Amino acid sequence: MRAPDGPPVTSGDVLLSIDNVSLSFGGVKAISGVSFDIRKGEIRAIIGPNGAGKTSMLNIINGFYHPQQGIITFKGEARTRMRPHDAADGGIARTFQNVALFRGMSALDNIMAGRTLKMKRNMFWQMLRIGPALAEEVEHRHRVEEIIDFLKIQEIRRTPVSRLPYGLQKRVELGRALAMEPELLLFDEPMAGMNIEEKEDMSRFILDVNEHYGTTIALIEHDMGVVMDLSDRVVVLDHGIKIADGTPAEVKSNQAVIDAYLGVAH
Amino acid sequence: MILFGQFLEVLVSGLLAGVLYSLVALGFVLIFKASGVFNFAQGAMVLLAGLALVRSLDMMVANGLPFWAAIMLALLFAALVMAITAFMVERFVLGPLINQDGLTLFMSTIGVTFIIEGGAQMLFGSDVYPLRLFPSDAWFLFEDSFPGGILVSKIDVWGGLIAAVLVVGLALFFQKTKTGRALRAVADDHAAAQSVGISLNWIWFIVWLVAGLVALVAATVWGTKLGVQFSITFLALKALPVLIIGGFTSVPGAIVGGLIVGAGEKLAEAYLGPFIGGGIEYWFAYVLALVVLMARPQGLFGERIIERI
Structure with a gap:
């Protein structure tokens, strides 16, 4: 990677x-x-x-x-x-000593945030979810799902991270770092x-x-x-x-x- | 039936007025959510946006441009002014104060308020400038059911529609775009957001830009209602109880808070006024906010503050 x-x-x-x-x-x-x-x-x-x-x-x-x-x-x-x-x-990606996740977001959104630098499409297309922006979103989702599989956290992907036990939070944090490739x-x-x-x-x-x-x-x-x-x-x-x-x-x-x-x- | 008709009329006008309070409150919420800063300058930004809009509009109309083209250009110009303001605030005020205490940042926005108020009036003048973007007459609805019908002011309806479009746009922006996700990320954890490649300076520019555009939208409606003038900055004071009731961190809270304040003060004026004297409208919102503060300090939609000791 x-x-x-x-x-x-x-x-x-x-x-x-x-x-x-x-x-x-x-x-x-x-x-x-x-x-x-x-x-x-x-x-x-x-x-x-x-x-x-x-x-x-x-x-x-x-x-x-x-x-x-x-x-x-x-x-x-x-x-x-x-x-x-x-x-x-x-x-360079990192994790933190006491987990530093985006507490208001789901596990999936946290990991997607790791893709921030990789997403290039214009925000107006993203808001409308059409054309190249949709294709891009799908591709990034695909990569993120691979990471979710790799870390074996499929069941919790929609859960707000603040509700997860500590060990799983650490895993989501690792997922976010991995999403940065x-x-x-x-x-x-x-x-x-x-x-x-x-x-x-x-x-x-x-x-x-x-x-x-x-x-x-x-x-x-x-x-x-x-x-x-x-x-x-x-x-x-x-x-x-x-x-x-x-x-x-x-x-x-x-x-x-x-x-x-x-x-x-x- | 007359009583019910009257009640409906008061309620509807209250709710619509409340939407207009929400428009101002939204600007506060956006900045507070993303940077934890209570932006004292939001009222001044409404004034600046309004002045930039009305003055450029008048100038272009005076030079013979067709009205619709002048409106488009004036909106663009005002948006540009807000973008420049956002850039300057980030570059010269918040940027150098990065990682400082929340109170320090709040104090700096008080300074920004005076600079914006003074600068705006120096550049664009300090009179009362009438703005006519929306019709200011009224409809009479349901004249069959109620004698005299229900009076609904057209500009309030326009304000409601515009607020609805704005909220949908903001929701899409926050939920569906990379920048929106980055904004939510920064709101949750500055260090973690930076570690995934989000630039705080960029995000703060974006936040102030969005708050500036929301101020512009508020200025189009309030400017038409009251005329663009200095007293528009006091709208910020009306937004405070809205924020306390709805919660400082919640966009839906700003909307619902506005509706509660708007409807509450109009109903109180109409039904309590005869018993305890008029003028309730001016203080009712603050009493309501006080009650909410005692019962639910984080506001109806705010995040629960749990602190470990």
Whole structure:
């Protein structure tokens, strides 16, 4: 599922690189001098204890925050500032830590909202539902139904999302992100607040998205077990500084990581 | 039979007047829904739209253009003025204030009100300008059933028709178009809307444009009724109880709220007036709003506000 424009990226190439990025809010340093990269087709995890700067990092990638320092290169294009809707246009989709759905809409409409950038027809034709606008609507509905099938949420497509249980809301949110046909999909704590069963489902979907659509995935997670099972490579942040980067096995045996998670006497 | 005929006449004229209140209230609802901003400037926008319309119309008629062509061109011109206003408000007021507190945005719309009121009168003049888009005489209906018939003012009927077309158009726009879906998305969650590629700046321009066009529609009807003049801005005060009764976030609420206020104040004037003195029309709506506030603070159609503590 690759966006039609932009240079072709082959598996293993660097899709996004973060180079010496620093971010502070007033006097508080959230991230200082962090560098790492995300390769095409991999599942990349960003972990760290509370306040490590994980969500800030995601917000930088997605354009919500603008770092004071450093360069972000996405698909070979370097940038320092980008607005969130431009990031979306470039092929970056995301989910949120506490589900951020459009509460007044049905599951179907939420996922259709993910197609916003793909719909080109004039609104006057859309209002009248005739001609090319109707054909376009049908085509997008078709793509959305595929995603609904993929996520196994057929029965709830007409339900207002505010009435759905948390696990299903998370799934609808994933559906909305998938509807954007992103090249890079960011998950902000996809398992937070879930029970074991829901966690297993969500892990399955993340792996399936990665395999089935070939989408590159970056995820933030608290649950170490989940991260180690899912991801190809892990970067560890602590107090806004990168303390480790490597395969799950490497990271797990890294002394700095163990200290950060368990705490050491200074 | 006379009594029933009188009742019908009061009710119908009240309902039709109520539709006209709804026209003004709609503009508030649109902006409040999409951006959470209470737009104090809505009344001023009605004045601006009315002045742009009537002044350009008069000028073109004076220059010998046929009346229908002049109306078309004047409507286009007024729409353009509203589009420019929407652009400027987004660019210079709301754009820089993105992610600010709701109260800050509200205060900024008070500033916008003064700029629009002053600018509109500076550009287009500050007299009373009569506008004659719709016939202003009346029909007498059911003269067989009731002695004297029921008096229905033609302009109120026009207002009702126009409001109906407007509401259907807005409903189609919100439900069926990509932009309408984006508007609803922004109303629900700013961050999530941005993450799917919706530009807040673009949406706010669209919202203010739509509210500006609704103001133009309101101005065509109210301008014909009262003449285009400064006091048209006080319509905003009449829209307040309508909003409180219907709910700030609901388009149907604005319509029903308007109908309730319109019918309520006319019926109260006609049937309570003799007992407690006249002039009820001027305060009845506010008392009604107060009662609704006590019983159902979110309004009849508003979203229930549930806050966790």
